[in-house]
Amino acid sequence: MAINYIPANFDxxxxxxxxxxxxxxxxxxxxxxxxxxxxxxxxxxxxxxxxDCQRCVSLCPTKAxxxxxxxxxxxxxxxxxxxxxxxxxxxxETGGILLSAMGNPEEFPIYWDKLLLNxxxxxxxxxxxxxxxxxxxxxxxxxxxxxxxDSEGDLVLSNTAPHLELSTPIMFSxxxxxxxxxxxHASLAKASKELGIFYNTGEGGLHKDFYEYGxxxxxxxxxxxxxxxxxxxxxxxxxxxxxGQGAKPGIGGHLPGAKILEDVSRTRMIPMGTxxxxxxxxxxxxxIEDLRQLVLSLKEATEYKKPVIVxxxxxxxxxxxxxxxxxxxxxxxxxxxxxxxxGAAPTRIRDNVGIPIELALAQADFRLREEGIRDNVSLVVGxxxxxxxDAVKAVALGxxxxxxxxxxxxxxxxxxxxxxxxxxxxxxxxxxxxELVKRLNPEIGYKRLxxxxxxxxxxxxELMGGMGINSIEALRGNRLMLRGVGLNEVxxxxxxxxxxxxxx
Amino acid sequence: xxxxxxxxxxxxxxxxxxxxxxxxxxxxIKNACGHRYLGAGTSGKNITIDGIPGNALGAYLNGxxxxxxxxxxxxxxxxxxxxxxxxxxxxxxxxxxxMRSGNVFIKGNVGYRVGIHMKEYxxxxxxxxxxxxxxxxxxxxxxxxxxLLLGLDTxxxxxxxxxxxxxxxxxxxxxxxxxxxxxxxxxxxxxxxATDADKELFAxxxxxxxxxxxxxxxxxxxxxxxxxxxxxxxxxKQFYCQN
Ligand code: SF4
Ligand code: SF4
Ligand code: SF4
Numbered sequence: 035m036a037i038n039y040i041p042a043n044f045d046x047x048x049x050x051x052x053x054x055x056x057x058x059x060x061x062x063x064x065x066x067x068x069x070x071x072x073x074x075x076x077x078x079x080x081x082x083x084x085x086d087c088q089r090c091v092s093l094c095p096t097k098a099x100x101x102x103x104x105x106x107x108x109x110x111x112x113x114x115x116x117x118x119x120x121x122x123x124x125x126x127e128t129g130g131i132l133l134s135a136m137g138n139p140e141e142f143p144i145y146w147d148k149l150l151l152n153x154x155x156x157x158x159x160x161x162x163x164x165x166x167x168x169x170x171x172x173x174x175x176x177x178x179x180x181x182x183x184d185s186e187g188d189l190v191l192s193n194t195a196p197h198l199e200l201s202t203p204i205m206f207s208x209x210x211x212x213x214x215x216x217x218x219h220a221s222l223a224k225a226s227k228e229l230g231i232f233y234n235t236g237e238g239g240l241h242k243d244f245y246e247y248g249x250x251x252x253x254x255x256x257x258x259x260x261x262x263x264x265x266x267x268x269x270x271x272x273x274x275x276x277x278g279q280g281a282k283p284g285i286g287g288h289l290p291g292a293k294i295l296e297d298v299s300r301t302r303m304i305p306m307g308t309x310x311x312x313x314x315x316x317x318x319x320x321x322i323e324d325l326r327q328l329v330l331s332l333k334e335a336t337e338y339k340k341p342v343i344v345x346x347x348x349x350x351x352x353x354x355x356x357x358x359x360x361x362x363x364x365x366x367x368x369x370x371x372x373x374x375x376x377g378a379a380p381t382r383i384r385d386n387v388g389i390p391i392e393l394a395l396a397q398a399d400f401r402l403r404e405e406g407i408r409d410n411v412s413l414v415v416g417x418x419x420x421x422x423x424d425a426v427k428a429v430a431l432g433x434x435x436x437x438x439x440x441x442x443x444x445x446x447x448x449x450x451x452x453x454x455x456x457x458x459x460x461x462x463x464x465x466x467x468x469e470l471v472k473r474l475n476p477e478i479g480y481k482r483l484x485x486x487x488x489x490x491x492x493x494x495x496e497l498m499g500g501m502g503i504n505s506i507e508a509l510r511g512n513r514l515m516l517r518g519v520g521l522n523e524v525x526x527x528x529x530x531x532x533x534x535x536x537x538x
Numbered sequence: 539x540x541x542x543x544x545x546x547x548x549x550x551x552x553x554x555x556x557x558x559x560x561x562x563x564x565x566x567i568k569n570a571c572g573h574r575y576l577g578a579g580t581s582g583k584n585i586t587i588d589g590i591p592g593n594a595l596g597a598y599l600n601g602x603x604x605x606x607x608x609x610x611x612x613x614x615x616x617x618x619x620x621x622x623x624x625x626x627x628x629x630x631x632x633x634x635x636x637m638r639s640g641n642v643f644i645k646g647n648v649g650y651r652v653g654i655h656m657k658e659y660x661x662x663x664x665x666x667x668x669x670x671x672x673x674x675x676x677x678x679x680x681x682x683x684x685x686l687l688l689g690l691d692t693x694x695x696x697x698x699x700x701x702x703x704x705x706x707x708x709x710x711x712x713x714x715x716x717x718x719x720x721x722x723x724x725x726x727x728x729x730x731x732a733t734d735a736d737k738e739l740f741a742x743x744x745x746x747x748x749x750x751x752x753x754x755x756x757x758x759x760x761x762x763x764x765x766x767x768x769x770x771x772x773x774x775k776q777f778y779c780q781n
Contacts, residue, residue, distance in 0.1 A: 121781060130779030255617075258655060258679075259636030263619040264579045264600040291772040303638060303659040304681060308709055308771040311679060317651050318613055318632040327574070331594040331616065334554055335579030381781045456780060 038127050040120055045102045046081040046090075052098035053077055059090035059099060064458040064470055087451035089460035121381070132381035135454035135464070137281060137373045137418055137440060140385050144373075145392035145525070146424045150534055152515045154502035161504050163495040169505040170494055172435055174198040174272075174412040175341045175365040195365060196341045198252075198272050200435055201230035202491040203506055204425060206483075207370075207416045207437035208254050208274065208345070210236030212289050212298045212310070213377030213454070214443075215471040218463045219244060221446055221479030226250035228480070229487050234437075235261075237276055237287060237312055239301040245269050252343065255332065257286060258312030260302040264335065272340050272366070273332050275325075277316070278347030280374030280417035283388045287312040288378070293457050295466050322358040329363040341365035348372060348394030348417070349387075353401035360402055360411045367411050368437060369394050374417025375440040377464055378455035391415050392431065396529045399432025399511055422493035431529065432511040445486040446479045514538060540564035545589065550574045557583065567591075572611075577604050581621070593630075596623050599640065612649065615642050618664070624750055631673070637664040637683065641743070645751045646670040650700070651678050658682025658710060667743050669751060674700035677766070681709040686740050688715045688747070688758060704766050712766040713740050715758065726770055732763035 046067060055077055060068040065083040068090060070076075084101060091099045108116045121132055154160040161168070175197035182190040206222050219241065222233040227250045234252040239261015244251070253270030255262050267273060278284065289298075289310040299306040319325050329342050344359045345368040346352070352369060359367050371391025376384065395415045402408040415428050416437030425436045440448070447461040454464030462474030494506070503509050517534040518526050526533060541562035543553055550573040557565055557577060563584055567576065570589035577585050578594065581601035588607050596604050597616040609627035617636040624643045631649035634642055639662035647670035654675070656664050664683035669690050676699050677685050689698025697718040704712060704727045713732055720729055741759055748755040 124779050124781065128779040131777050132781040133778040134781045259617045262598075262617050262636065263638070264581070264598050267579070267598065299659075303662070304657050305659060305709070305771070308681060311681070311706065311708065313679060313706070317654050317675075317678065318616070318635055327593055327613065331575050331578055331597045331613075334551075334575035334594075335598045337558070 038123065040082070040123060041106050041108075042081040042084065042104050044081055044084045044086050045104045046079045046084050047100040047102055048077060048079070049098045049100075050076065052096040054096055054098075056095060058093055058095060062089050062093050062460065064460050064465075064467070085451040085453040086449075087453070087460045088449045133378055133455050134381040134384055134452060135376060135378050136450060136452040137375045138385050139452065142373075143390065145390055145521075145529065146420070146427055148519050148521050149392070149427050149529070149531065150517045150519055151423065151426060151430070151497060151501065152517070153500040158502045160502050161499040163492075163499040166499070166504060168495040168498060169507070170202045170491055170498075172200050172203045172506060174200065174414065174434055176411065177409040179409045196272075196339055198232060198341055198366075199230070200232065202487065202494065203429060203433075203435035204487055204490060205231050205252070205414065205435060205437050206233035206442050207374075207439035208234035208236040208252075208276065208279075209377070209439055209443075210238030210254075210287075210289070211241055211301050212236075212238040212293055212466070214463050215459075215465055215474060216241065216243075216297065217471050217474040217476045217479065218443070218446055220476035221474070221483055222442065223247035223251065224476065224480035225483035225487070228484050231487065232271060234274060235270070238289070238298070238310075239303060240266055240269065241297070241301045254345075255328075256312045257314070257316040258310060260304065260310055260312070263303075267332065267336050267340075270340065272343055273336065274343040274345055274368065275316075275328060275332070275364075276345045277319075277325075278345065278349070278370065279376065280347050280370030280372050280388055280391070281376035282379040282383045283347030283349050283372070284314055285380065285383055286314040293466055298466060322362050325359065325364075326362040333363070343368050343414070345370060347374075348389050348391050350389060352389070352394040353397040356398035356413075357401050357405055357407070360405075360407045364411060366414055366434075367398070368414040368416065369398060370437070371415065371417035375443070376454075391417050392427075393525075393528050395428060395433055396431045400530060403511070422490035423497065425490065426494055426497050426509070427516060429506060429509050430512050430515045434510060441486070442483060445482045446474060540566045540584075540586070542566045542568065545569040545571060545573050548573075550576070550592065554578065557585065570606075570608075577602055596621070599623065601640075609646075610644075615640070615666075618642070620662070626751065628670070629668075634664065634666045637666070638662050639664050641665045641667070641746070643667045643743075643747055643750055644669060647672070649673045651675045653680055653683070653685045653712075654678040656680050656683040656685070656710060665743055667747050669747060671698040672700060672703075674702050675705055676700065676703040677707050677710070677712045678702075678704075679706040679708070680704065680712070681707075683710045684740060684743070685710070685712045686743055687713065688744070690715075690753065690758070692716070694718070694761070704768070707766070708768045708771050710767075711736075711739075714764045714766070715761050716764060717762050720764065723766070726768050728767050728769050730765050730767075732765045736765050737763065 176195035226233040237256035248269035254274045256276040291307040343366040344364040348371045372388030412434040415433045419436040459465040516531040546569040568588045572592040574592035579598040583602040585604045594613040599618040599621040603622045605624045612630035614633045620640045628646040629644045633652045636655040650673040667686045692698040694717045745755045
């Protein structure tokens, strides 16, 4: 029906003088865009289904392909953008909630890009990281703020709260087996071990093959409790209670039954083909006191040996919520900003709910300091940390460490086509189809993850050296190392930074 | 002889430490009064409790058996993996939250959201048997397992279940002993009269119930039961459109 015709987003442009009709593109595209026409002896395509994942472009042996934006546009209208019109058509046809994937792609301020770092000149000289030891190791968990001495005057180590030790303040954020593939999980697990950091199971349980990576695994407990049992809890180095997620604050997770195949079903411990529904609230948590009950029940079941993380989405009232969480017995608070990625989220929620992580972090850190409980918890932020400078700025705004999700997937080959929800990822990441999963080689994947984190760690050390700081701990909450550019007074105040050009 | 712990004036943390530390598998806790997380995550223990244990009794239970000679509070059997819990009294909200296997028998009534997120997997099939009445949202988001509501003290023309049962239910079965009409069931729930096959399925649990708490199993089984089942294991699929 003409009324339902939705123009293709992209034009698949093939240079026929280069094309040798090898049909590689046809085999590589899970969306079945390319096909060979025998009669015409030529390669044709159905560009409507193209999601611009760049798989065919990357593998075409003669570089004959290009994916360009489709120039056929509806009449230009700043208010009624084409995307909104198309969405109206889709909903008029199906009556369904719009479903998208990956992080919020819309134009909102990115504060990381409006923050600049300091460097030393002449006085307080910079430190050369190639020559001087630089410490990027961090410990996450409660810090004791009392100092005790015994009768001999020796220091008594009284802090017995469990900790996570990270070689660098970067962890892989929660991505469940189910939303991403076995090979993606294998890469993350192996890389975490080699790097001395942690990856996070997400709420999909832990595949039996990855129990050996337990010391580098954070196991998640969400409202659906998928795959949560005693061994799972005992295996992880820390337990994360997922209250919210930046990409979809206030709503839960839903892995469609179609993605619950044999292996995923075994890991989640639910029958094949059933929807895996994690509703928004934990229906047993209505207060900080209730949250405390869940935190302590997990600690009780694991004999107080593991730190408990509570993950919340960055929402308007985040500072007060963080303050409550800090009093719930949790050791670590993870805050996920509104740009955080996801395997599937309602479009409207992804693009309109939550607040930027930079503001949420700055405010949570302020609030916890103000109340004198900052050392009760560590703060980990994500959504979205795109590069080493985002991480350094996050630490200067008060974070102990950062979670990276999308950046890690990019290392594994993701091209941000934002089509994860359909489970046809051409790069073998957001899919359970064996023929696609095998495109991601975990041996290569894990090395690329190790590389990117090493590279960031080097950059973090360089930046710290430039600032004359040799320990990441000394950068935490050190807002004097930050200056804002092009920010208004309210923004500067919320972030707690001065405008560029202002001296100390 | 069982290992005895006197709960009077002792913090729950210590009670739990002692449960885990003892080599004895038979444990008797007396004077329980609001002690939380009793038996959490344990396996191979046989715990008897006199008094009223606190919230999250037997959370993540992994094979132990717990008998409470009295009432229990909220979140009993939260994410229980296997084992058995027997409550000689009433029980609070969210009993059996996310429970995956094992059995919970409650002599009397239960609170809200009982059996929420209960799920089954292969040979694991959790069962909750409630002798009395249930509060609102019984079997919310239930994804598997059996909830058996006997309504023993309720006249047969009054429903023993609170409002909004089976909301979001997409797996498993709820059996309710009653003749009263049901209203307000969600559209994905099919209400039918329990068949002989249904009764055969839950009869062993009725017998267990009467064995633990008394009563006549045959008489109970001869009454009318309703069966609530979801008509789809993918009830939310149609709500989405790819964007
Ligand atoms: S992969 Fe390149 S060369 Fe091969 S058929 Fe496709 S466009 Fe032609
Ligand atoms: S979806 Fe990906 S592989 Fe398929 S045509 Fe588009 S860019 Fe190429
Ligand atoms: S994970 Fe795959 S489907 Fe998702 S955005 Fe990346 S390339 Fe696309």
